[in-house]
Amino acid sequence: MLFESSRMRFGVWGMMTAGVVFALALVYEMRGEALAAAKTPPTPAPPIAVKAADGAAQPPSCPALTTDSASKLIELALTCAEKEYPGKPDLTLVGPESLKAPHELWPSFFGCYDWHSSVHGHWSMVRVLKRFPAVPQATAIRTLLDRHFSPENLKKEQAYFAMPHTKLFERPYGWAWFLRLEAELISFDDPDAKRWSANLKPLADQLARQTEDYLNRLSVPLRPGTHGNTAYALAHMLDYARTAGDAALEKTIVTAAKRFYLADTECPAAYEPSGEDFISPCLIEADLMRRVLDKNAFGEWLNRFLPPLDSPRFNPLSAPIEVRDAKDPRIGHLIGLSLQRAASFRALAAALPEADPRVKQFRLLADRHGADGLERMADSGYGGEHWLASFAFYLLTDVGLEKP
Secondary structure, X not given: OHHHHHHHHHHXXXXXXXXXXXHHHHHHHOOOOHHHXXXXXXXXXXXXXXXXXXXXXXXXXXXXXXXXXXXXXXXXXXXXXXXXXXXXXXXXXXXXXXXXXXXXXXXXXXXOOOHHHHHHHHHHHHHHHHHOOOOOXXXXXXXXXXXXXXXXXXXXXXXXXXXXXXXXXXXXHHHXXXXXXXXHHHOOOOHHHHHHHHHHHHXXXXXXXXXXXXXXXXXXXXXXXXXXXXXXXXXXXXXXHHHHOOHHHHHHHHHHHHHHHOOOOOOOHHHOOOXXXXXXXXXXXXHHHHHHOOHHHHHHHHHHHOOOOOOHHHHHHHOOOOOOXXXXXXXXXXXXXXXXXXXXXXXXXXXXXXXXXXXXXHHHHHHHHHHHHHHHHOOOHHHHHOOHHHHHHHHHOOOOOOOO
């Protein structure tokens, strides 16, 4: 998909500069050269100065999370958890009975604009309780989770997913975040968390089996920089499978990841990002594969997959992208892209031997992107506030780097 997108964009450029006839001829003639064309990206970003001498300017540092900053961030998730409107439900209508208020359809996850954002907002609350038990909102969080994670509410959530016309609902992004939420509860040594986890488990089991079926039927992965990205979902799901001890799901995901991505080379980073991306297709694929391969195999795979960090082809990944309207719910996705890139760069650094020269570079890149995303969050309006805190917590608490 990335390769096809590269040729399509190159074709559009050709039509603008040399006419329709030349462009169509070029598309077919250059069929085998699209990746080579990526050596001259259309809008090169300045490379990060990772080899500067001591005292030279360095990228801004991504701040560490404290109880105080965690409190400010988690307030965003608490504020929207029961904010039903505005909402953007992803509905398939089969009759008048399908049109109900969000709290009737999804009594646990009806706030925060859409179902998946509500789910990862609840994950953020659990993550904060685990990492910062003294956070001032701890009691409010527990009260809300106790209400939303009641057996009655979760049974209704499960029943919604069991209907024939909801087969595609929130696949794969929402499924992945629900499994991430259950993994967080499983690994939380807390009486409330154990009770909540037991209530979530039937839906987690159901989504795990649906994921296995889906992956066995999926011929090729989805590679967008938005919700449909397969690698992004599999990274969350694989962490869940290992935390929950779900060997069948783990085997299915590892097999699918190798089938989809093991032979990939020369990811066309020059064509990232698209204008509404919040996921880097290249970096999240690498972030998944470092979970699948051992260190040596991953290092060799990464050599073939990413452009050299000092090459112009890597430049588009090195600098945060301009966000011209932070409050636009889709253009504002680019704020989340900075946070997601930062988390992937941190993970790649952790996956390589310490002596690998890319380790320092990846850490500096993580700082640059992380600082950018955290700074822009404040001006994102509700279009960003309903979900960006989750991406910040993912980055700042090193999710995915813990051993199950």
